[in-house]
Amino acid sequence: MDLEQVGTHLVDLIFYFNIETTSGVILLNGSSSYNTDNATFPQSWNINPTYNISSTNFGTTYRIHIYEHDSPDPDDNVATVNFTLNNYTTVSNHYPTQFTVTSGSTQVKLTVQWQ
DSSP states (O other): OOHHHHHHSGGGOOEEEEEEETTOOEEEOOTTOOOSOTTSSSOOOOOSSOOOOOGGGTTSEEEEEEEEOOSSSOOEEEEEEEEEGGGGOOSSOSSOSEEEEEETTEEEEEEOOOO
16 A cells, blocks of 8 residues: 555545454454544444454464455555464453554554453
């Protein structure tokens, strides 16, 4: 994505994200859940229904893949961030309700509910 185009055509941008395995298998396809508040940053999404990760998979690495929707052209890859739930538990906070995942200049704040 050309950063100059981002600045001049910000209102034309429509973002969505997928939750994937690190090999690219889509676990939650968000391509039909575009963020309609496309001119406000940071971007924000609520997953409904929620995406459940089994406690047996807390050690698995997942990827959040952010795209910018283009039609009829292929969607643009904006950024990816990886997370492993076990990396965010501590002795003093076994089940944090929020944590931030960073990759380069991309930060994703996750709000989670442990069950």
